[in-house]
Amino acid sequence: MIRMVDINSIQNITVIGIGVQGHAIAQVTLMAGFNKVTLYDVNMEHIKKAMYLIENGSPISATEDKTLNYGLKALESRGVLAQGLTSELLLKRLVPESDLKKAVSSADFIIEAVPEVLEIKQKVFKKIGELSPIQTILASNTSTISITKIAEKCKKQDKVMGMHFFAPINSRLIEITKGKNTSNETMDIGEAIANKLPCTEGKRMVARLEKESPGFIANRLNIIMVLYLNWVLEQAVERKIPYEQIDADVAGIMIRGPFELFDLIGIDTVVNAMKYFESTVSKDFAPGNVFTKLVEEGNLGLKTGKGFYDWSKGAPKIDKSIKSNLFNPEIGLALQLNEGCRMLEESIVKGYKTIDDVNLAGYGNPGPFIPGKKKYEMWSKLLDEFANKSGKEYARPCKLMRSGEFINMRK
Numbered sequence: 001m002i003r004m005v006d007i008n009s010i011q012n013i014t015v016i017g018i019g020v021q022g023h024a025i026a027q028v029t030l031m032a033g034f035n036k037v038t039l040y041d042v043n044m045e046h047i048k049k050a051m052y053l054i055e056n057g058s059p060i061s062a063t064e065d066k067t068l069n070y071g072l073k074a075l076e077s078r079g080v081l082a083q084g085l086t087s088e089l090l091l092k093r094l095v096p097e098s099d100l101k102k103a104v105s106s107a108d109f110i111i112e113a114v115p116e117v118l119e120i121k122q123k124v125f126k127k128i129g130e131l132s133p134i135q136t137i138l139a140s141n142t143s144t145i146s147i148t149k150i151a152e153k154c155k156k157q158d159k160v161m162g163m164h165f166f167a168p169i170n171s172r173l174i175e176i177t178k179g180k181n182t183s184n185e186t187m188d189i190g191e192a193i194a195n196k197l198p199c200t201e202g203k204r205m206v207a208r209l210e211k212e213s214p215g216f217i218a219n220r221l222n223i224i225m226v227l228y229l230n231w232v233l234e235q236a237v238e239r240k241i242p243y244e245q246i247d248a249d250v251a252g253i254m255i256r257g258p259f260e261l262f263d264l265i266g267i268d269t270v271v272n273a274m275k276y277f278e279s280t281v282s283k284d285f286a287p288g289n290v291f292t293k294l295v296e297e298g299n300l301g302l303k304t305g306k307g308f309y310d311w312s313k314g315a316p317k318i319d320k321s322i323k324s325n326l327f328n329p330e331i332g333l334a335l336q337l338n339e340g341c342r343m344l345e346e347s348i349v350k351g352y353k354t355i356d357d358v359n360l361a362g363y364g365n366p367g368p369f370i371p372g373k374k375k376y377e378m379w380s381k382l383l384d385e386f387a388n389k390s391g392k393e394y395a396r397p398c399k400l401m402r403s404g405e406f407i408n409m410r411k
Contacts, residue, residue: 030072116145161179294307
């Protein structure tokens with residue numbers, strides 16, 4: 001249920017960090033009709049690049065498929081912008097700023113999108129907590145890290161919340177969550193702001209968590225797949241099996257193969273998430289040799305031109321004609337069902353329908369509960385077998401999954 005909140009007084013938005021998602025977050029706030037959107041980065045060249053992308057879109061997507069170009073000019077030409085808004089008008093509302101004090105001094109709402117490293121985020125929130133007006137709300141676009149931890153050194157912790165975007169312009173999903181000291185008013189305003197932000201693929205979905213969860217809902221449900229894929233990847237390397245054959249294992253089940261998806265997300269982002277889960281949830285999430293080596297070499301996927309695949313000349317042509325048969329989708333779904341059941345046990349959400357809906361809105365894949373209602377006994381056995389073989393004890397089914405009692409917890 002959306003709470004009715006007046007957000008007319010919120011007109012100035014500042015985005016801190018303009019990398020993979022920051023510029024897109026800034027763009028979608030522009031598209032929502034706010035009066036001023038400030039882009040902050042210490043490097044003005046980075047800001048100029050972000051402004052180019054906001055105006056013109058990604059060169060790679062533009063060359064592949066014009067409908068994948070989400071730059072303001074392209075969206076305007078396709079009639080996507082709201083009535084009365086033009087790319088020229090919106091670009092006039094975009095303000096570049098490399099001085100942090102100036103960037104936040106008149107902000108009503110700040111969205112942080114710096115790298116997924118706790119220490120970096122804590123430093124940012126300490127500073128913006130001191131420099132921004134007392135009423136300004138501070139939102140983090142973290143995909144995994146505790147909001148309570150992020151806000152630890154901020155002097156106005158009641159104003160700090162999580163606002164996690166999935167492909168801000170085209171994906172429907174935004175997840176919001178509170179930290180230990182976040183006020184309900186902050187959450188209500190954040191929820192209203194999130195619902196105001198448009199998207200190009202259907203109706204915006206805002207998922208409000210009942211309490212903190214590592215990885216929110218969608219990433220927590222999918223990071224467990226990374227635990228499995230990390231193990232599969234190490235097996236593939238030992239047998240000299242190429243990545244595309246593992247991606248081929250899920251052809252027809254997932255829109256994109258896992259390693260193609262990791263390249264799009266950013267391998268460093270995936271590894272940072274794995275490390276965070278390793279330190280807070282279980283050592284079973286520790287990144288393996290392949291992930292570690294890619295990060296050490298600076299091969300982070302699309303944003304660097306190379307990761308698991310070569311993106312230097314545009315989207316790679318991935319040969320999915322041969323399967324490795326190493327990745328068992330049934331184990332992947334079983335792991336997701338188990339993690340979803342853990343979220344129900346922890347009262348992160350009230351019912352499993354929310355988890356399924358979030359996964360569909362965020363990743364375009366159905367959640368695990370509909371098939372899981374019929375297969376939970378078989379899947380529980382699969383997880384026990386996988387845990388025995390891999391040594392990953394975190395994979396063992398929780399009480400709610402093993403018993404099947406989750407079936408009565410739809411809403």
